[in-house]
Amino acid sequence: MPRRLVPISDLAAYAADPEGFKARQGGVSSAKSARFGADYHDAFARRPLPRPRWVWYVVLTLSAIVAALLYHSLTV
């Protein structure tokens, strides 16, 4: 008969706090902290990466062009 596999998180939670693990009926943590952890993990991977520097040079150049055009249109 094949041996049943034990999830690593479950075994760690049981070893750290056997009575708590039993009280949670096999849950690794409370539902609230589990939800928070899941949200954090999701945000960790999805957080925006810093934009390459050249993007800001483009934005700066275009802003300068717009400013010059505005100035020109107001003064001529």
Place this chain on the structure above:
Amino acid sequence: MNAPAVLFGLALCLAAFTVARALLAPRRSSAARAGDLCRSFGLDPAQYRVLGADVGGYPTPFSIRADGLIGRPDAVFISNDGGVVVVGEIKSRNHRGGEVTDYERFQMLLYLGTLQTRFRGQQIRGLLRYRDRVVAAAFDEKTYRRLLSLRSDCLRARAG
């Protein structure tokens, strides 16, 4: 006021932003994201690559099955020469120079032990990424064996 010139300038800005966003989006989803994941654990993206990650949106998780255990670490990296495997776990709390909890220590120890079984002959490292710092984890064979001996008790506790 020269309205056509202003409109032309604004349209140019909008077009430039649209093109920049379109060009940047595909890069962020693959190589850049892997590099960001490496850096978040203090690893050099030029020396390591991501084998798999179980953080939201990452395309390929890494599952490990060994010694009667199964698990999915948050991130697994391998050095470019293949000699070093790094398992990373992300924790949502601050470390604040405090201790690693028993749960965090045991979880990492189990990942390290199972990865040693899977990647024989390679150096296995463990990193815990807290909000404020990265902490290296040490492997202890004796504790790992002790944890493995608790498998049947754990299964009984799960069954209630």
